[in-house]
Amino acid sequence: MTQTVVAGPVQAHPPALPSQRIERFLEQNPRLPTPFLVVDLDVVAEHYRRLRAALPRATVYYAVKANPDPAVLSLLIGLGCNLDVASLGEIDLCLRLGARAEQLSYGNTIKKEADLNRATRLGVATVTADCAAELDKIVRAAPASTVLIRLATNGSGADWPLSRKFGCTPQECLTLARRAARAGHRVGVGFHVGSQQHDVHAWDEPLATTAWIADCLAAQGIPLEVVNLGGGLPSSHLAPTPDVAAYGEAITAAIDRHLSPYPSIHYMVEPGRFLVGDAGVIRTEVVLVSRRDGEPRRWVYLDVGLFNGLTETAEEAIRYRIRCAERGSPAGLTERGEPTEPVVLAGPTCDSLDVLYERSSCELPLDLRAGDRLDLLATGAYTTTYSSVWFNGFEPLRAHHLPASGLSPAAAPHGSWS
């Protein structure tokens, strides 16, 4: 069970720059009211293709919560991508946009029984649990479903914090899987290594645990039919990460190492950030640059903040790359020889919590002033959907979508196993 891989760090690849189409959009719309997000759907499609190439064995379930915009969902549904949904609201939206119910995995471990009932009536047949009480609901309300039992992981190596909110121990997982199988369900195991995961080997330990569970189940004649590899694949934020191909290789090797005795297992992967993060850029305006007595750094206040798009800067967990819109060269994020200095970055509300980067350093030009525009790169995930409805009277983050070019209109779904 504890066979683990020992390997050196995988080299980071250069971070993705905004696409040419986004650069053109920003150039052609220099005075568009800020803040806004612009998403290039070609980049979403390209990342979907890259992930499928990197991890051909797994069926892709897009984590809708990362960016539920109908433009993004329609594109991915059109490409045959399956969908990981967190609620009835997301289920209804995906079905309305043309997804088939069997493409959906209801992956939230916290579901009202009435919602499970309705999802089942709609045809959703893959559900997740991590405790006995949730499994009880599933046995009652979703009797023909495939049940994925979620293992806890420690989240080590990930930027976005994992709490003990989700997942169970290997022993509990085994107990729950047995109960589900006895109640007539097909069973699987799932886990999540933490969002924006830097370590390509983070999947190894949970896959070793999964193999132990598969062995125990097999000894009782219960096949482990599905393994959900979860999310964790990164966007191009400030701290560099390896290329998706390196993740694919490491995960494939870990599967071969631990689960080769079970060749009929279906693998799922649930990218959210990876598919949409790099596809988006937030353009924002500097509202105020303030230097105060006794403060070694200037404070730079933007028109976007924690409550209208940048929730993931909470506790400075996700560190976006930032460039000066008028002065950053497309070849790099630093300024063209202009002097910079570290600043504190904050949002526009009257809320003290609305500070983006204070502990971490953020370098901006010395002559930055109100009215200058900044771009926050790789911000296509977890921005619009986190926005507050109207806190401080600021509108939720607007989004513009650049339509996908040259899509084949009826792409076939791939690898659906349900």
Place this chain on the structure above:
Amino acid sequence: MTQTVVAGPVQAHPPALPSQRIERFLEQNPRLPTPFLVVDLDVVAEHYRRLRAALPRATVYYAVKANPDPAVLSLLIGLGCNLDVASLGEIDLCLRLGARAEQLSYGNTIKKEADLNRATRLGVATVTADCAAELDKIVRAAPASTVLIRLATNGSGADWPLSRKFGCTPQECLTLARRAARAGHRVGVGFHVGSQQHDVHAWDEPLATTAWIADCLAAQGIPLEVVNLGGGLPSSHLAPTPDVAAYGEAITAAIDRHLSPYPSIHYMVEPGRFLVGDAGVIRTEVVLVSRRDGEPRRWVYLDVGLFNGLTETAEEAIRYRIRCAERGSPAGLTERGEPTEPVVLAGPTCDSLDVLYERSSCELPLDLRAGDRLDLLATGAYTTTYSSVWFNGFEPLRAHHLPASGLSPAAAPHGSWS
């Protein structure tokens, strides 16, 4: 400048219970879909009257951000209450609901110059700054305005954290006030002692500083015309606080102690939480109760969480009182002799951050189960407006308003000084 008050702690008063009208609404609507907030507008009106009685010297400016629902705003505008606004969005809403522009104070220290321009054209004539760059904008865009310079405070004694995002040193405040006066503005000083402030004496030190500034300005022939006492008056959350009358007494005594040489100063007070917090109750449903191996406490998952109303539980800053809807007696928040035990409380999303109370203890009945309903008391402030637009496919927190009874239709505005 450093004359301070030495006084023992002020006794806490028993926390407010939901109004009879809210209790009746909840009784008569036992199956209303959760989560929802219900607000009793009579309680808002009553708190407004209590504050005016406790602090008759100050003009009340409601901090719109606390709850910008048109029902709340219309009530307060009808009562003659002035308004503290954070943005053009809030200004437009207040004017649309019948407020006069001179009732508004544009209190955000972070304003686009274009927004200042528009606010000025609309007639808004009280604005705030805490640094030279913001004052420059005001001098250009709001030349006839009264300018309040915001002093930094340390936020000691408050539940909601204060960062160094706002405010300047006394010396900077003096410099800015002089510059504003020389540019032809009437000048004032403002500060904020931190939200949900437990210490009734927290206003003493900034008022002593204000007196020092008033003396320095007077020596140069510049009158200090306005002092903004800010917010900080509490709602009835878990940690008990004194009654508003005790705050009124302590603040009045501090004004008398420090600023009696300046009897013509106009005082402003900016309650948000105090006016609307106790007026609201959130009803929520238990979605899941989970006991896991190795976890000493059960995890209780609700259908309301950090992203659809309870943002103020971030870092467990604000601790709401919670009762079991079916079993809590109106006389108290504990159960009727039923055994309870501490639990971890979490929200319904797939986000690890969506944990409400884990460090702090929260006691709930041993036999609590999915489908039970809980009430979160004193949740009328900073809930609906903080909700995310659709994170995880969950709708923003719905609100029901119980209309005010017996309002005189044309209450006169009070104490407008501008």
